[in-house]
Amino acid sequence: MSPFTGSAQRTEEWRHLRVAEEKGVTTVTLDRPEKLNALTFEAYADLRDLLAELSHRDRTRALVLAGEGRGFCSGGDVDEIIGATLRMDTARLLEFNRMTGQVVRALREAPFPVVAAVQGVAAGAGAVLALAADFRVADPTARFAFLFTRVGLSGGDMGAAYLLPRVVGLGHATRILMLGEPVRAPEAERIGLLSQLAEEGAAGSAADALARRLADGPALAHAQTKALLTAELDLPLSGAVELDAATQALLMHGEDYQEFHAAFTEKRPPSWRGR
Numbered sequence: 001m002s003p004f005t006g007s008a009q010r011t012e013e014w015r016h017l018r019v020a021e022e023k024g025v026t027t028v029t030l031d032r033p034e035k036l037n038a039l040t041f042e043a044y045a046d047l048r049d050l051l052a053e054l055s056h057r058d059r060t061r062a063l064v065l066a067g068e069g070r071g072f073c074s075g076g077d078v079d080e081i082i083g084a085t086l087r088m089d090t091a092r093l094l095e096f097n098r099m100t101g102q103v104v105r106a107l108r109e110a111p112f113p114v115v116a117a118v119q120g121v122a123a124g125a126g127a128v129l130a131l132a133a134d135f136r137v138a139d140p141t142a143r144f145a146f147l148f149t150r151v152g153l154s155g156g157d158m159g160a161a162y163l164l165p166r167v168v169g170l171g172h173a174t175r176i177l178m179l180g181e182p183v184r185a186p187e188a189e190r191i192g193l194l195s196q197l198a199e200e201g202a203a204g205s206a207a208d209a210l211a212r213r214l215a216d217g218p219a220l221a222h223a224q225t226k227a228l229l230t231a232e233l234d235l236p237l238s239g240a241v242e243l244d245a246a247t248q249a250l251l252m253h254g255e256d257y258q259e260f261h262a263a264f265t266e267k268r269p270p271s272w273r274g275r
Contacts, residue, residue, distance in 0.1 A: 010053055016043040017050065018068070024061035024215035025208070026054060033069025038077035039125055041084075044099055051106035061215035061222075061274065063110065064207050065133060066117040067126075075124025075147065082151070097157075100125060104159045107132040108230055111223040113214045117207030118142045123182075128158040131167065134226060135195040135210060138185050139203040144193060145182040155180070166233060168192050218256040219274030 018029040028050065030037035054060045067073050076082060085093060107114055107129070116122075116133035123145040130136050130144065146164070148157045155161065155177030165173040168191045176183060188194045198206035214222060224247050232240040251257060255275040263270035 010057070011049070014046050014050055016040065016046040019050065021059060023212075024059065024219075025064065025211045026060040026062075027064040027066060027208075027211075030065075030067045030073050033067075033071075035077060036071035036074035036121055037067040037069070037126070038074045038080075040077050040080045041096070044103055047103045048099060048106060051103070051110055054112075055106070055110050058274075060112050061219045062112055062211040063114045064117055064204075064211045065107075065114060065129065066204055066207065067119070069120075070141075071120035071126075072116070072118040072122040072142070073126025073129060074121050075126050100158050104128060104132045104163075108163075109227075111227070112219065113211075113222055113226060115207045115211045115214070117203045118144075119201070119203045121145065123147055125158060128160050128163075131160065131163050131193075132158075135207075136188075136193065137196045137198055137203055137207040137210060138188065138194050139198045139200045140185045141200060142185045142188065142194075142203070143182040144176075144188055145180065146177050147180045149178060150180040216272070218270075218272045220254060220256060221251060224251060 018027075018031045020027045020029075028047075030039070030043070032038060032043075054063065085096065088096070113135065114133040115135040115137060116130040118130050118136060118138040120141050121143055122130045123143075124147045127144045127146050146155060146157075146160055148155045148160075160177060161173070164177060167173075168176070172191050175181075183191075183193060185194065185197060189197045196206060196210065228240075228243060228247060231243060235243065255273045256270070259270050259273065
């Protein structure tokens with residue numbers, strides 16, 4: 001997390017998202033329940049900018065991404081986005097699609113773990129946002145629907161063709177992205193798309209509990225683990241073990257590593273500092 005900032009002021013109010021912080025856990029809530037939290041151009045842009053800003057602060061140790069009401073996110077708003085894209089030229093469409101991809105990259109590259117709390121529908125872009133999180137906690141009402149081919153577009157939208165095979169395997173990913181059929185919670189758990197299946201109505205509280213556990217842990221170790229998981233997806237083994245070695249050598253100079261040894265010696269729980 002970089003302490004270096006430019007001239008722009010940090011933003012505390014976000015018009016298209018609800019943001020709350022409590023003791024290292026930041027909760028970002030998509031807040032259009034009447035539209036099943038369908039995304040607008042402005043919501044995408046706010047997510048992109050918020051994630052970039054949080055990544056340069058030292059306050060966030062874990063992030064929960066949630067949706068208000070009975071659904072997580074139904075994807076791009078049909079009227080406000082899909083209708084508008086039909087009137088855009090190629091250059092404008094490219095800028096829009098790059099922006100949606102920037103949101104996914106920001107979720108994957110953020111120096112803190114991201115927990116998606118999913119109830120009800122996670123469709124289209126909503127499914128990809130959940131996929132881009134580090135953990136997906138869902139209740140039995142959850143259903144993931146990568147609907148892009150059903151509207152005549154590629155199933156590889158927003159990095160889905162990169163991320164999904166790495167989570168559930170190429171065979172499942174091919175079926176899910178090609179056919180666009182919903183994956184309900186029991187199947188999602190079976191194929192590894194879910195990190196945790198909660199009781200009905202408890203996805204939010206279970207995600208909060210997981211985020212609290214992460215936030216109370218060794219933040220720097222979590223950040224480096226996430227960075228290595230992402231970086232090593234495309235590395236040969238020789239490059240991966242060398243990157244692991246360099247990372248561990250740096251962390252062995254960290255305060256948390258010293259704190260673990262002191263706590264072990266003194267027979268007490270460690271007090272993690274995130275340094």
